[in-house]
Amino acid sequence: MAESRGATVEFRSVTKRYGDTIAVDRLSFTVPAGRICVLVGPSGCGKTTSLRMVNRLIEPTSGEILIDGQNVLAEDPTQLRRRIGYVIQQTGLFPHQTVADNIATVPRLLGWPKERIQLRVDELMKLIGLDPGRMRRRYPAQLSGGERQRVGVARAMAAEPPLMLMDEPFAAVDPIVRERLQNEFLRLQRAQGITVIFVTHDIDEAIKLGDRVAVMRLGHLVQYAPPGELLARPADDFVAKFVGSDRGLKRLSLLTVGGVELAPLDRAKLDGAPVLSPSMSLRDALAVMLSSEAQEATVMEGDRYLGALTLQQIGRMLRVDEPA
Amino acid sequence: MTPGEPLIRWDWIASHAGEISLRIGEHLELTVIAVVVGLVIAFGLAFVALRLPALSAPITGTAGILYTIPSLALFAFLVPHTGLSVLTAEIGLVSYTLLILIRNIISGIRGVPSDVRDAALGMGYTPQQILWRIELPLALAVIFAGIRVATITTIGLVTVTALIGQGGLGYFILLGIQLFFSTPLLVGALGSITFAVVADGALVLVQRALTPWTRLR
Numbered sequence: 001m002a003e004s005r006g007a008t009v010e011f012r013s014v015t016k017r018y019g020d021t022i023a024v025d026r027l028s029f030t031v032p033a034g035r036i037c038v039l040v041g042p043s044g045c046g047k048t049t050s051l052r053m054v055n056r057l058i059e060p061t062s063g064e065i066l067i068d069g070q071n072v073l074a075e076d077p078t079q080l081r082r083r084i085g086y087v088i089q090q091t092g093l094f095p096h097q098t099v100a101d102n103i104a105t106v107p108r109l110l111g112w113p114k115e116r117i118q119l120r121v122d123e124l125m126k127l128i129g130l131d132p133g134r135m136r137r138r139y140p141a142q143l144s145g146g147e148r149q150r151v152g153v154a155r156a157m158a159a160e161p162p163l164m165l166m167d168e169p170f171a172a173v174d175p176i177v178r179e180r181l182q183n184e185f186l187r188l189q190r191a192q193g194i195t196v197i198f199v200t201h202d203i204d205e206a207i208k209l210g211d212r213v214a215v216m217r218l219g220h221l222v223q224y225a226p227p228g229e230l231l232a233r234p235a236d237d238f239v240a241k242f243v244g245s246d247r248g249l250k251r252l253s254l255l256t257v258g259g260v261e262l263a264p265l266d267r268a269k270l271d272g273a274p275v276l277s278p279s280m281s282l283r284d285a286l287a288v289m290l291s292s293e294a295q296e297a298t299v300m301e302g303d304r305y306l307g308a309l310t311l312q313q314i315g316r317m318l319r320v321d322e323p324a
Numbered sequence: 325m326t327p328g329e330p331l332i333r334w335d336w337i338a339s340h341a342g343e344i345s346l347r348i349g350e351h352l353e354l355t356v357i358a359v360v361v362g363l364v365i366a367f368g369l370a371f372v373a374l375r376l377p378a379l380s381a382p383i384t385g386t387a388g389i390l391y392t393i394p395s396l397a398l399f400a401f402l403v404p405h406t407g408l409s410v411l412t413a414e415i416g417l418v419s420y421t422l423l424i425l426i427r428n429i430i431s432g433i434r435g436v437p438s439d440v441r442d443a444a445l446g447m448g449y450t451p452q453q454i455l456w457r458i459e460l461p462l463a464l465a466v467i468f469a470g471i472r473v474a475t476i477t478t479i480g481l482v483t484v485t486a487l488i489g490q491g492g493l494g495y496f497i498l499l500g501i502q503l504f505f506s507t508p509l510l511v512g513a514l515g516s517i518t519f520a521v522v523a524d525g526a527l528v529l530v531q532r533a534l535t536p537w538t539r540l541r
């Protein structure tokens with residue numbers, strides 16, 4: 001991961017009140033540079049409000065937000081926003097501008113030279129899998145929902161911001177497209193080393209994308225942890241319910257076969273046992289073993305035997321309340 | 325009309341060609357001035373109404389009252405102050421454009437989707453840039469609908485200003501009534517109808533050229 005580019009973001013006891021409603025209540029957490037922090041929680045828990053206080057679309061009632069140690073309230077909002085990528089669910093693409101013009105928005109505001117803008121637009125269009133030759137001059141109305149979302153992401157990344165804010169960017173597309181967009185986005189984020197604050201109410205999306213997951217409830221931060229830890233040790237009943245009764249299974253998809261201490265190889269039992277690779281997730285391994293009705297599987301890296309994986313071992317990983 | 329007289333005497337039209345084109349020019353001038361001045365005033369008032377929503381109702385209300393005053397009554401009221409002049413004609417004509425223009429500018433800009441405005445603000449557009457680069461272009465289709473109605477209304481009303489000595493093609497209508505002579509009457513009436521149709525068509529073409537994104541799918 002290119003650690004250098006991303007910004008560090010710190011919330012310090014940030015509160016937002018609307019009259020008697022407390023939308024966000026003394027929120028404190030730090031997002032390390034180059035990581036994805038996912039804010040997750042039920043509707044109305046304050047995710048969007050928290051996100052929009054970072055680029056000052058909303059002003060906090062009290063507390064402060066620091067980007068690389070700088071208080072955002074000390075900066076000119078317009079200049080601040082041009083340094084932060086912003087993606088929303090409805091995409092907010094400009095209907096009267098072509099795909100290329102939409103992507104070029106912030107570079108234009110920053111006064112980049114024409115040639116540099118055009119190079120950047122073409123580069124981004126290729127990155128998001130849209131053929132510049134064919135798509136550059138299209139208007140948003142001529143794109144599919146998934147293509148629009150991708151243009152929205154490309155537009156937010158155009159001026160190489162160290163920080164991106166994304167508010168349910170993939171919520172409006174069907175599950176298959178969403179999965180593809182998520183994978184593409186992860187690839188881009190890892191390649192560019194951008195810090196991301198990502199809002200969703202989908203816990204599976206949070207677990208898949210987050211380096212850290214912030215679970216919110218009624219304006220409070222309930223738990224802030226890497227996804228594996230969230231699944232293994234939910235802070236309370238609310239989090240446990242929110243991550244789901246299948247959290248053991250969910251955790252299996254975060255763990256790989258290679259990460260388990262394998263049993264020594266028993267050549268007598270090997271015949272007919274399914275073969276797994278160490279990079280496979282435990283969830284996929286379980287599926288393979290169940291479908292071939294095997295108690296045991298052989299783990300091989302290329303031609304090399306690494307050991308055996310048993311159903312009992314996977315079962316132990318499932319009982320996640322005990323430290324793994 | 326004398327019996328046996330043809331409905332249109334082409335020889336009259338031929339011998340008055342110069343005057344007809346002069347009156348068409350006059351009609352065009354009165355119309356263009358009215359719509360352009362109306363647009364400038366309407367934009368000013370619409371921006372005020374959008375900035376200060378409290379003033380929105382009084383502004384559209386006043387424009388609405390102006391719109392309901394019968395044109396003859398308005399001219400009769402103005403003549404003692406501004407005489408039988410172009411100014412009198414234009415004050416009347418401009419007043420009638422305001423309601424439709426202000427209303428369409430306001431509703432066009434209010435109709436810009438809030439996610440578009442939100443994204444623009446979030447990416448670092450200033451409020452001024454949002455108005456000029458996002459809201460106005462997106463409101464253009466609705467504003468143009470207003471301009472078309474205002475233009476057609478004005479072309480019709482210009483004929484009435486013949487009564488105060490202006491009037492473009494309305495002059496021929498008046499002449500035809502005074503002389504009891506159908507040819508100038510028809511030249512005036514059909515001329516202004518044709519003018520309205522052509523002007524409307526031209527505005528449609530201009531709007532299409534300015535808003536290519538509205539003709540997709």
Ligand SMILES: Nc1ncnc2c1ncn2[C@@H]1O[C@H](COP(=O)(O)OP(=O)(O)OP(=O)(O)O)[C@@H](O)[C@H]1O
Nearest residue numbers: 018021022023042043044045046047048049050201
């Ligand atoms: N402008 C406002 N005025 C009053 N209350 C508001 C305003 N904006 C948000 N709220 C309230 O603040 C709380 C948090 O809203 P927020 O939009 O941050 O929720 P969210 O977590 O993003 O929800 P969702 O998942 O539905 O998008 C809600 O109770 C909401 O009603």
Ligand SMILES: [Mg+2]
Nearest residue numbers: 047048049167
């Ligand atoms: Mg929200």
